Amino acid sequence: MIGKKISIRRGILGAVLGTLCAAYAPSAIAAEPVKVTIGTTLLADVMPAFVAKDKGFFARHGLDVSFTFVPLNPTIPAALMAGSIQVGAPNAAVFIQAADGGLDLQLIAGSTTTPSMGAGMAYVTRPDVPYADPRSLEGKKIIIPGLGSSVDVLFRKWLAEKEVDEKKINFVEIGSPQTDDALKAKSVDGAVVVEPFLTRVQQSGNGKLAARFMDGLADEKLGISYIATRSWIENNRAAANAFSAAIDDAIAWANANQQDARVIVQGYTKLPQPVIDALPFPHMSNKLTPDAVSWWIDTMKGQGRVSGKLDPARLVAKP
Incomplete structure (x- = not known):
């Protein structure tokens, strides 16, 4: 009888320990990520x-x-x-x-x-290409980093508000990482650039800030x-x-x-x-x-x- 009681107790203890081990074993409770x-x-x-x-x-x-x-x-x-x-x-x-x-x-x-002031996007022009006002863009070849992108939509909204005929601008789609090289090679006149490439273009000297077109454009x-x-x-x-x-x-x-x-x-x-x-x-x-x-x-x-x-x-x- 005593042996049987000890066996039962051991069985209960083993079950409890097994439950505790299962509860605290990461492999038992952690789902696959x-x-x-x-x-x-x-x-x-x-x-x-x-x-x-x-x-x-x-x-x-x-x-x-x-x-x-x-x-x-x-x-x-x-x-x-x-x-x-x-x-x-x-x-x-x-x-x-x-x-x-x-x-x-x-x-x-x-x-x-996109904040209405100081947004991380702007229009830059080559140092040798003059820029006086938004109308200066007419007749120019300009990079857009993704036609149909938010930058494209916002830039054209700005052009419309400045009464610039966007049909007189030659837009080309080039990825932001290639913008600095395109400006350096003088294959384009200017570019709409977003950060972190905007800072890079200015620091390289291949582009100069012409217009922060988001300033005041929208909340x-x-x-x-x-x-x-x-x-x-x-x-x-x-x-x-x-x-x-x-x-x-x-x-x-x-x-x-x-x-x-x-x-x-x-x-x-x-x-x-x-x-x-x-x-x-x-x-x-x-x-x-x-x-x-x-x-x-x-x-x-x-x-x-x-x-x-x-x-x-x-x-x-x-x-």
Whole structure:
């Protein structure tokens, strides 16, 4: 009888210990991280994602994130539909045009906004090409880093407000990393440039600042954001929410550690640290509302770029 009681006690103790081991063994409770590939151009505006990866915020939220870098922002929606990436970081105009074209995409997190003063984009001209006012652009050959991109939309809105005939301008599409070389080779007269390449072009002496066309053009608007296909979001709702939470963590950390955040961006862009240090610190925000999308839809409809039949509420994923 005594032996039987000892055996029972040992059995109970073993069961308890087994339960405790299972409860505290990481392999027993930790789900496999969800693999997410982010497709993006090399912009300082992607700082939240770069920081979230580098500082482990994605990993803490159960995501195994990697990056695929593309030269032109407008190629991102097609990569999402093809399944080669799960999340894209396009500008607002590229996202809206893709949605207007029938691609079932939604916003899952914000990255940056475009401030109405001191935005990280401007028009630069070659040092030997005179610039007096916006009308000086007529007859010129000008780089746009992505036809149909937000920069393109904003620049043409500025031209229209300055009563410049955009049909008299020869626009060419060249990726931002190649802008400095194109100006140096004198194959173009000027360029619309975004950070971090705007600072680089000015420091090299191959381009000089002519006009900060965003100054006073519009209030703070949605800039770069993170999007995914609706089907991926519905099948990975927890991962989509985790992605947004990691971006929140990254924005808070980057704002509190700006110099360290700049170093992280330099690690991805490979630009010289003095160039990164000279950049205006991006305005980061993860606030997504239908109103943030409506302004872009209305503006692009006025330019004949979209039908304007989009429902802003359907373009923002719900948690």
